[in-house]
Amino acid sequence: MKFTLRIWRQKSPKEWGRFVNYKLDDVSPDMSFLEMLDILNEELITKGDDPIAFDHDCREGICGMCGLVINGIAHGPEQTTTCQLHMRSFKHVDTITIEPWRATAFPVIKDLVVDRTSFDRIIQSGGYISVSTGGVPDANTLPIAKDNADMSMDGAACIGCGACVAACPNGSAMLFTAAKVGHLGLLPQGQPERYDRVLYMVHQMDEEGFGGCTNIGECSAVCPKEISMDFIARMNRDLIKANFIKGDIEKK
Amino acid sequence: MSETTTRAEPRTTTEFRNVTLESRAPSGPIEQRWDQHRFNMKLVNPANKRKYTIIVVGSGLAGGSAAATLAELGYNVLCFCYQDSPRRAHSIAAQGGINAAKNYQNDGDSIYRLFYDTVKGGDFRSRESNVYRLSQVSVNIIDQCVAQGVPFARDYGGLLDNRSFGGAQVSRTFYARGQTGQQLLLGAYQALERQIAAGKVKMFTRSEMLDLVIINGRARGIVTRDMVNGKIESHVADAVVLGTGGYGNVFYLSTNAKGCNTTAIWRSHRRGAFFANPCFTQIHPTCIPVTGEHQSKLTLMSESLRNDGRIWVPKQAGDTRPPHQIPENEREYYLEERYPSFGNLVPRDVASRNAKQVCDEGRGVGPSGLGVYLDFADAINRLGANVIRQRYGNLFDMYERITAENPYEVPMRIYPAIHYTMGGLWVDYELQSTIPGLFVIGEANFSDHGANRLGASALMQGLADGYFVLPYTIGNYLAQGGFDKVSTDNPVCREVEAEVADRMTQLLSINGKRTVDSFHRELGKVVWEYCGMSRSADGLKKALQRIPEIRAEFWENVNVPGQNENLNQSLEKAGRVADFMELAELMCTDALHRNESCGGHFREESQTPEGEALRDDANFSYVAAWQFNGVGNKPILNKEQLSFEYVHPTQRSYK
Structure with missing residues (x-):
C-alpha cells in the first residue's frame, strides 16, 4: 500500500506548528498504525531529518499513552486505540491527516505529543x-x-x-x-x-x-x-x- | 577491558568489591519467620518519619504501591516515571489475575499450598522464606484492593469470584475481566495521587533515571534526565527504591511496553549491585504470532484462554490445509496427549517449549510456520458462544483486531514470546541490594519466582513488595541512622551528572549510518536465537562472540539525530539499547555457566531420555549473583546457596 501522510509538526510548545507531507510506499496492511509511523521515522532518521515525536508505550490498547487524531477522528476510524488500528483500515493511496489531541487543557509538547x-x-x-x-x-x-x-x-x-x-x-x-x-x-x-x-x-x-x-x-x-x-x-x-x-x- | 569497546569508560564504583552475600533470611518455623522478623526489625518513630526522604523509581504495581504506602506512613517521597502519568506503567497490561490464598472456594487452598506451588513452580530456585512471606501477605492484598474500590469479578451472591489459572489445581485467582493489572494499578495510582495531593509525594513524570548516586558507601540519590527539556539533574534522599520492572525488551520483540528498559537496574549494577540469575526469563505460551519484519512488539493474550481452548497442530509436517479441513484424526492435541493430568494447563515453560518443538518439526501453522492452534470449537459447542464471550470477549475482540480473523469461527494461532524476567538485582530478605540503601522491588528484583513464575503471581509479588514488605523493611534500614547531610551540590552528584551528560553528548555525536532500532533488532535476534527457550553451550558461545561486535559497531555507527535539550525519543532509545547490549552479554554468560535445565530455561545438554528438562540440584542449587567487572570483562560470580527445608526438590512432572 502507498500513502500520503499529512502530519502536524511543531518543534516546541511556543513555536507555531504546520502540516508537512510525507510519502510512504510499501506499507503492509498487517502493520499497525504506529508501526507505519516507525517506518517513516526510520526513513527520516536515515535521511538525517528529525523523526516525528508521538506518544506510545504498551501498544496493546491498555496504557492509554498513544492518541492521534486521524483524518479528523480521535484514534481513527475503528473506535480503538491508535496502537490497535491497522493499515488494512485504510484505502490504498489514501491521504491520511495526522494531528495531536487539540484541547486547551492538553498543550502540545512537540509534534504529536501533548501534556495530559x-x-x-x-x-x-x-x-x-x-x-x-x-x-x-x-x-x-x-x-x-x-x-x-x-x-x-x-x-x-x-x-x-x-x-x-x-x-x-x-x-x-x-x-x-x-x-x-x-x-x-x-x-x-x-x-x-x-x-x-x-x-x-x-x-x-x-x-x-x-x-x-x-x-x-x-x-x-x-x-x-x-x-x-x-x-x-x-x-x-x-x-x-x-x-x-x-x-x-x-x-x- | 575488551578491544571492542573503544570509547572512554565511565568510572565505576569499586566500593562493593568484597561483599558477602548475606540473605538475612530468618530461621525457625516458616510460619513464624516474617512475624518474628518484623518484631526484630527496628522502627522509625512516627514523628521522625517526616525527617526522611525516599526516592522511588517506577510507578507500577510495586513502585506505585510503595510510594503511596511510604507517604501514608509519613515519609517524604520523590517518585519518578518515564511515562506522562504514573497510571501508564506496564503493570497495566497484565490481564489474567492475581493469586491469593483466601480459600474462598473451599477447595483446599491454604497459605502453605500457595507457598508449596510457588516454590515447586519456580523449579526450586527461589528462597523458601521469601516465598512463604509472599503467600502470607497475598490475602492482605485482596482486602486492600477491595477497600480501594478495585472492581473484582463477583458472583451473583455478591461475593468475590475466583478462577483456576496457569497450572494451579485450586481456584485462587482473583480477576477483573481481562484487565486485572489495569484495575490493580489504578488502585495503587489513586492511592498515589491522593498522597500527591496531600503533598507527601512529589511526582516527576517524563523523567528517566540514568544513574545512581552513592555517597560514603550508601545509595543516596539518582541522576535523571527530564525527557521534555533534556535537563540532567540529581535528586538526593536517605534511601533509593527501584521498582523499574523487567528487562524483557532486551529481545527487542517482547510483550513489554516499548519503553520498558533495564537502564535503572543496569546502571545500579554497574555501581555495585549484584545481578541475580539474569538468564531466567519467562516465555509466555499464548501470544499472537509475528507477522513480519515491521513488527514492533508482541501481544500477549491471557493464558486463562487455555482453560477452555485446546491446543493442537496437524500430525503431518507441511500440512497447509485450513484448520477446518483437517479432520480430527489428523490433529495432534499434543499437550493433552503428553501430559494427561494437566493437559492444556501445564505451566508456561512446558507449554512454550512443546510449541517450539512441534514448530521445529515443521508442523507449525500460519504463514510463518511459527504458530499452533488454540481452538475453542469444543468449548463453544459445550457452553455456547455466549458463555465464551462472557469469559474471553475482550481477548477475542483484541485478537480479531490484530489478525483480522474471528476466533469464534477460526482457531486462534498462538506462539510463545518473552513476557517476564525472573532475574533481576539480587536482594536480601529485606529487599535490599548489595548496595546499602538501595532497595529493589517487583519484577526488578530476582527474589520470589525462582526459575519460572506461575501465572497470576507477578501482580501478587509487585503489590506484596510495595504495600506490605518494603514499607516495614526500609524502616529497619533508616532506623540505623548515621546519615550524613547530603545535598544536590555534593561533588559526587556533580560527577555523576557530568558522566551522564557526557554519555548523551557521545551518543549524539557518533553520527553513524544505522538507526537505534536496527541495532536493537539485531541484538534481539541474537538473544532470542541463543538465549531464548532452548540453549546450548555452542549457541551461547556464538552469542558471546557476536554481542560485543554489535556493541562495538553501535558505538561507532549509530545515528542519533537531534539534540539533548528537547524531547528526543531517539536519544532515549539509544541510551536504553546501549545498556541492553551490556546486559545481553551478562545473560548469555549466566546461561552458559548454568549447565542444567530448570524452569523456563531449557539446556539442550541437560535433558531426560524423553526430552524433558533435567535439573541438576547437586551442582546448581544456588542463586548466581553477578558482580560487574567492567564492560567486556568477565563478571564475577557469587553464589547464594539455596536450602529447602519444607518443599523437597523433586523433578517436576506434569504427566
Missing part, C-alpha cells in the same frame, strides 16, 4: 477512596450486587487516553471524570466520599480549562473502551444532589 497531566490533577482532587494501606476488613465482608460491580467495572475500564476530550467540540472532560465518579460511586466503599468527590472533581475539571458538556456524544463514539454517556447522566445527578447537600464548593 490535567487528567492526573482531576484524579488528585478526589478520584480515589481515602483508605491507607493496612487495617481494612476482609474482602468478602462486603457483598456487592453483581450488576453494580459490573457497571462499576464499565467505568473503571477508562484508560485515560483523552480521546473523549479531543473529540468533543467543547474540549470537555466529562466522560473521563464521570467514568471515575461512576466507578467509585457505584461501590459501597465509595459512598462516604461520594458527594465531595463529584464536587471536587468537576471543580478541578473546570479549573484545568476543560469545557462543559452539551450532550453531543462524540466522546463516547470514539472511546476505545466504549464508556457510555450514561455515566455523564449519573454524574450530573450526583452533582445536583451534592450541591444541595454540600453547598457551594467555592466557599469551602
